[in-house]
Amino acid sequence: MSVSDEQELQDQQPTKKDFMADVKDGLSAKQKWISSMYFYDAEGSMLFDRICELTEYYPTRTELQILNEHMDDIAAVTGPQAMVIEPGSGSSLKTRRLLAALREPAAYVPVEISREHLLDAVQGLRQDFPALPILPVCADFTSEFDIPEPETAEKRRVVYFPGSTIGNFDPADAVDLLKIMKKKVGREGGLIIGVDLRKDRVTLEKAYNDRDGITALFNLNLLHRINRELGGNFDVSNFSHRAEWNDEESRIEMHLVSEIEQDVTIGGDTFHFDKGEYILSECSYKFTFRAFEELAGKAGWTVKQVWTDNREWFSVQYLE
Numbered sequence: 001m002s003v004s005d006e007q008e009l010q011d012q013q014p015t016k017k018d019f020m021a022d023v024k025d026g027l028s029a030k031q032k033w034i035s036s037m038y039f040y041d042a043e044g045s046m047l048f049d050r051i052c053e054l055t056e057y058y059p060t061r062t063e064l065q066i067l068n069e070h071m072d073d074i075a076a077v078t079g080p081q082a083m084v085i086e087p088g089s090g091s092s093l094k095t096r097r098l099l100a101a102l103r104e105p106a107a108y109v110p111v112e113i114s115r116e117h118l119l120d121a122v123q124g125l126r127q128d129f130p131a132l133p134i135l136p137v138c139a140d141f142t143s144e145f146d147i148p149e150p151e152t153a154e155k156r157r158v159v160y161f162p163g164s165t166i167g168n169f170d171p172a173d174a175v176d177l178l179k180i181m182k183k184k185v186g187r188e189g190g191l192i193i194g195v196d197l198r199k200d201r202v203t204l205e206k207a208y209n210d211r212d213g214i215t216a217l218f219n220l221n222l223l224h225r226i227n228r229e230l231g232g233n234f235d236v237s238n239f240s241h242r243a244e245w246n247d248e249e250s251r252i253e254m255h256l257v258s259e260i261e262q263d264v265t266i267g268g269d270t271f272h273f274d275k276g277e278y279i280l281s282e283c284s285y286k287f288t289f290r291a292f293e294e295l296a297g298k299a300g301w302t303v304k305q306v307w308t309d310n311r312e313w314f315s316v317q318y319l320e
């Protein structure tokens, strides 16, 4: 990546101090938990890219199929000279479809917590879209982040939030995030968002527990990262991956289950695990159309258009 990328990159990612504090707070809670945003170090981001190619993990290919089928309509509602802001841009694969379809986009602002992933993605995008102003921001998009001003003022701002990452947030946090997005785009702005839909339990649990064990590696990598970066002493072989559907909460839960009674020390503090006790490492909420409309409504958004696949497994929605 060019020096200018390194220089211009607005680095607002969580510090090691934030990571340590969040892990200690989470492991001190009655129900131990760690934020799923910490999955995405370089190793975790690489493993997530592999998950996206798994047969069992339907969201990525279903969303891409919807985007391919309806891209002209999606580009039309976005409008010309738009600034596209993408929180959690990752490898920006889906974004290429959108950017290629837009009329003279004013700028693309990828917001990504993993610095390495962001710079790699930006380097590739600069090659594919040499005329497009790309303004990368390395930050945790759930807290306030600054949007760089493009040289040519945008006609409007549109947040692009694919992948159903909104499902990683508990309802109250999802509303807060949707409010931040509303504030970022202003009255004339829009939101294009991927929303994973409720479906049969077997399909859902398989999508988070693939037979090749890639999702297990992705989940367990969180413990390796804590050892690597925070000096933890997790014996990862004493933990196992579990993914289960919680129908009452309408979410898939990923757990890191302690197979034995054990103590783990991180940054001078010791955390006790009973045999069978687990860390809640991710929630992935699945919605009905109505449930998402209500949730978005609480943040001031109105659903204007919904595109879905023939099985109604996934949806891409446009809101204003």
Ligand code: AVJ
Pocket: 051, 059, 163, 164, 165, 167, 168, 207, 208, 215, 282, 283, 284
């Ligand atoms: C990228 C957060 C949408 O919740 O489905 C994939 C992450 N976790 N497999 C999801 C994930 C396990 C994914 N999101």
